[in-house]
Amino acid sequence: MSAADGRDDDAALVARALAARDLAYAPYSHFLVGVALVADDGTVFDGANVENASYGLSICAERNAVARMVLAGHRAIRAVYVATTTSPPATPCGMCRQTLLEFAPDPAAVRVVAVNPAGERAEWTLAALIPAGFTGAQLG
Template sequence: MASPTELGPCTAVNERVKSLIQAASEAKEKAYCPYSNFRVGAALLTEDDSIITGCNVENCSLGGTICAERTAMVKAVSEGKKSFKAIAIASDEKDKIAPCGICRQFMVEFGTDWDVYLTSNDGSFEKMTVSQLLPVAFKPSHLK
């Protein structure tokens, strides 16, 4: 298994990745998180090069909370997009944050070879694939 790639501020990456990371950062501004005050934004790059964003939405019944990553994926599917190239995840944290286990499993539903960009608030990020985030995944093929 290849190891993740640690990259500094976004200056050395292509414009599409910069746009994706910027969209994730902007999406976090829309987060509804009155209980944790932990804002997260996600931006999903679809196979047709559309960028679909999502933010975390909390609920006083914490089980009703939905993460930014799943918000973006559900929004994409509701728009007929089910094939993804990449997702960027942003928060206000100095350190990069990674998707929760449910979000990782949700990503696997749409493949394991697409890219995940974990960002920090200084503009640095780490790139990995879904399969690196969840190397021993339960996949749709297990149900066939």
């Protein structure tokens, strides 16, 4: 998907995040998460959480999608749609917020949209979810 006019197809991104959620591997927590991550040029990358019997090895849907984006050569995020079944829809965890920040040159311009199959949604900027975040600029 690419949005030549600069506007993302919101309904399609919600559907894509929900579809990615259906592919999650979460036999331990049963907490399935799907993501549709929009790179700066409009390319969309799916992600789903992948758990492991050694719980600490599990990876969240958001970081899964970021890894796929990076492997495709992209380095900046425009929006992230996160699908869960919770009400209200769940936000990205702290580790994922930090990971998203790494690829957000302007965190105030990155939209984070949380949705569920019931049609509920909440939206923030990444800057609102991780204020005063740690970035590479602070490494000197």
